[in-house]
Amino acid sequence: MSQEQSSQQNDQDTLVKYTVSCHCGGVVGTFNGPSVLDVLDCNCSICTKKGFLHYIVPKSNFDLKESSQEHLSCYTFGTHTAKHFFCKTCGISPFYIPRSNPDGYDINVRCLDNFHNIKMKIEVFDGQNWEQNASELAHLSKEE
DSSP: HHHHHHHHHHHHHHHHHHHHSSSSSSSEEEEEESEEEEEEEEEEEEOOOOOOOOEEEEEEEEEEGGGGGEEEEEETTTTOOOOEEETTTTTTOOOOEEOOOOEEEEEEEEEEGGGGGGGEEEEOOOOOHHHHGGGGTTTGGSSO
16 A cells, blocks of 8 residues: 555544534534545535535434524425425525435535535536436445
8 A cells, every 4th residue: 555545544534523504503513524525516406506515424423413403494395305404594504314315414515614624525426317326325324
């Protein structure tokens, strides 16, 4: 293993506690993830309009601050499987429960505290052809 590969492996092994929140701070959650996040940039209609960058975690790895519940509202469409949560006060969507991974949370990486200093690898996901590509995401919310 080269030094670069070893360094990349260490980045993936190091867990970091991340905080995600809306603009007004009414909705706050935390999760643990690697120091370099593998992020998806989806081109579907809702993700494009929201500017969502995705990082999916198992439900057991997401801790929503209890007081956040009173600030949340939910939007659904189509199959109504995905639960698009947003803050009732400021309208920001820090996470949602995705149709592809109803057993997890999809974190909006742009809503992470200190977003501009977070290391990430961004991969484009073809959400415009969701039916053909959704199976690529199923493993992301599984426990390791």
